[in-house]
Amino acid sequence: MEKIEVVDSEEQVVHALVHFVEEKSKAAIAERDRFVIGLSGGSACTFFCKGLPMITSDWTKWKFIFCDERIVPFDDAECTFSVYKNQLFSKIPLTDENFVVIDPSLSAKDAAEDYERKLKALYPDVVGLPKFDFLLVGAGPDGHTCSLFPGHPLLDVTDRWVTSIEDSPKPPPCRVTLTYPIINNALCAAFAFAGAGKADLVKRLLKDKEDLPANRVKPLELLWILDKSAASQL
Numbered sequence: 002m003e004k005i006e007v008v009d010s011e012e013q014v015v016h017a018l019v020h021f022v023e024e025k026s027k028a029a030i031a032e033r034d035r036f037v038i039g040l041s042g043g044s045a046c047t048f049f050c051k052g053l054p055m056i057t058s059d060w061t062k063w064k065f066i067f068c069d070e071r072i073v074p075f076d077d078a079e080c081t082f083s084v085y086k087n088q089l090f091s092k093i094p095l096t097d098e099n100f101v102v103i104d105p106s107l108s109a110k111d112a113a114e115d116y117e118r119k120l121k122a123l124y125p126d127v128v129g130l131p132k133f134d135f136l137l138v139g140a141g142p143d144g145h146t147c148s149l150f151p152g153h154p155l156l157d158v159t160d161r162w163v164t165s166i167e168d169s170p171k172p173p174p175c176r177v178t179l180t181y182p183i184i185n186n187a188l189c190a191a192f193a194f195a196g197a198g199k200a201d202l203v204k205r206l207l208k209d210k211e212d213l214p215a216n217r218v219k220p221l222e223l224l225w226i227l228d229k230s231a232a233s234q235l
């Protein structure tokens with residue numbers, strides 16, 4: 002099931018996103034006693050960090066994982082975990098225990114293997130692929146999502162939950178990323194875009210239906226939240 006929601010402003014994108022996440026978290030916690038949510042970096046992170054403090058929940062039930070992460074030290078401005086930590090920990094009672102983080106001391110390849118082991122430990126009883134409750138996905142101007150870039154061989158990885166890239170066209174070059182089989186086995190995912198800067202990308206994805214990495218995100222339920230500027234070329 003795929004749905005596109007167009008709202009007036011960036012502020013409303015934040016509201017729509019966080020209320021969708023709230024609804025999914027309530028359902029997951031009621032049914033499975035926890036909410037496993039995959040986070041992305043970039044603008045999605047900005048929207049999420051603005052919105053999350055607007056809701057209340059039993060935060061001990063939330064487990065944050067990363068759709069992709071950059072292999073940089075935790076104190077580097079490019080570290081997605083640290084961006085979330087710096088913006089959320091002072092506003093919501095979250096701790097490091099809520100997050101499954103990569104080990105930045107490892108090579109990209111070893112960090113991916115290590116991260117896959119950490120994710121598997123969250124699902125000890127699952128044979129095959131897990132169903133993450135929610136993925137907050139993003140997309141860059143070239144149509145990449147997570148750290149899956151157009152034309153890159155990683156798009157075809159099907160035998161791993163997590164893989165690594167050492168030649169990312171967008172810096173920093175070394176990253177880990179979820180792969181499509183696990184992304185597309187998630188129960189739900191959402192893209193959130195605001196501003197005219199995303200309008201061309203949104204047109205290429207939703208009107209022209211180009212085969213870009215972001216268009217290969219096909220979980221059970223997918224929501225696109227756009228403000229009027231981002232949707233202006235549809």
Ligand SMILES: O=C1O[C@H](COP(=O)(O)O)[C@@H](O)[C@H](O)[C@H]1O
Pocket residue numbers: 040041042043044045069070138139140141142145146147148171
């Ligand atoms: O490098 C990355 O970029 C994408 C898109 O970011 P945006 O700032 O253009 O919205 C992001 O989804 C991904 O997680 C991140 O590592």
